[in-house]
Amino acid sequence: MKSTANTSPSDIILEVKDLVQVYGKRPVLNGINFQVRKGETFVIMGGSGCGKTTLLRILIGAQRPTSGSVHIFGEDITTASPQELDRIRLRFGMNFQFGALFQSMTVGENIALPLQEHSQVDPSLIEMVVKMKLELVGLTGFENFKPSEISGGMRKRVGLARALALDPELLFSDEPTSGLDPVMTAVVDQLTLDSTRKIGVTAVVVSHDMTSCFRIATRMLMLGSGTRQGDIVAEGTPAEIKANPDPFLQQFIRGEADGPIPFRLSQDDYLKHLLGDG
Ligand SMILES: Nc1ncnc2c1ncn2[C@@H]1O[C@H](COP(=O)(O)OP(=O)(O)OP(=O)(O)O)[C@@H](O)[C@H]1O
Ligand SMILES: [Mg+2]
Known part of the structure; x- marks a missing residue:
């Protein structure tokens, strides 16, 4: 495993270089590059199916990319052995898009x-940490409930509490607010902000909730879709993103139906969508 310690300043927590992911013959990520620095809340946004979860899965070492590298804390996650991954993962928390809570456990x-x-x-210390994390996400007293006995929004917050259990230096969150009402969205956003600003956690958050993105981000990156599939459309601070005249970007952040973002849904994609796996 190579280290980039000699080439990167120490405040770079995550460095993505020339990352490519091809599924079959379909390129989903087309050689993308970016860096995340310590203490940032880096938001990755983009349309449905553009490759956000794919990118996040590669970042956490759950999936090996077609090519390219991902250095976390100076170590390449894409070539790390399972033992090395275990060790690196002690330093980061993961909050997945679909909760991934174990249904048989409380x-x-x-x-x-x-x-x-x-x-x-x-x-006894574990019990105390569990209580603290539950309190943090506003779910005091729910430790003995099963995931099936709480709402979807509550499950999302449990996922976040679990991701924060080891007090990670780096937090990866995939759509932490999707399906939450505006108040709960604000609560989860505040949690992210508290983690980054008060505790100094670095966060990489995938979201297509624009209110939430602009509330939490210190820097943002938009992945393209359609004719711009696989490329980075824009990257910058929230102010830079707002001021960026790219029509694709502006259509996305304003949520407009008319614009350069294509809306094509094949029968196949529609079926996948209905079945919840597209
Ligand atoms: N394991 C896989 N094998 C083949 N194709 C895949 C695989 N995982 C994802 N894809 C395809 O790659 C594309 C990107 O999927 P991904 O889940 O990364 O998108 P996303 O941006 O997270 O979407 P959403 O906003 O709906 O969560 C989609 O077209 C998807 O069908
Ligand atoms: Mg996704």
């Missing part, structure tokens, strides 16, 4: 999982 057991897997922590 909320408390779900949150305790990373603590039990990754550290020799005393059970």
Whole structure:
């Protein structure tokens, strides 16, 4: 495993170089490059199916890209061995798009999982951490509920609590606010802000909720779709993104139906969409 310590300043937590992902013959990521610095809330946005989850899966080492590299804390995640990945993952939390809570376990057991897997922590201390994390996400007293007994929005917050269980230096979140009402969206956004500004966590958040993106981001990146599939449409601070005249970007951040973003849905995609896997 190579290190970029000699080429990157120490405040670069994540560095993506020439990242390519091709599924079959279809390029989803077309050689993208970006860096995330310590303490930033870096928001990745883009239309449905443009490759946000794919990118996040590669960033956390859950998927090997077709080519390119991803350095986290100076270590290449794309070539790391399972043991090296385990060690690097101790330093980051992951909050997945579809909750991925274990249905047979209680909320408390779900949150305790990373603590039990990754550290020799005393059970009474684990119980205390679980209580603290539940309080953090506004779910005090729910430790004995099963995921099926709470709402979708509550499950999302449990996912976030679990991602924060090990007090990570880096937090990856995929659509942390999708499906939440505006108040809960604001609560989860505030949690992200508190984690980054008060605790110094670096966050990489995937979202297509524009209100949320502009509320939390220190820097943003938009991935293209349609004719711009696989490319970075724009990258910058929220102010730079707002001022960027790119029509594709402006249509997206304003949520307008008319513009250069194509809306093509084949029968196949429609069927996949209905079945929830497209
Ligand atoms: N394992 C896979 N094999 C083949 N194609 C895949 C795979 N995973 C994703 N894709 C395809 O890659 C494209 C990007 O998918 P991805 O889930 O990364 O998009 P997304 O931006 O996260 O979408 P959404 O906003 O709906 O969550 C889609 O066309 C999807 O069908
Ligand atoms: Mg996704």
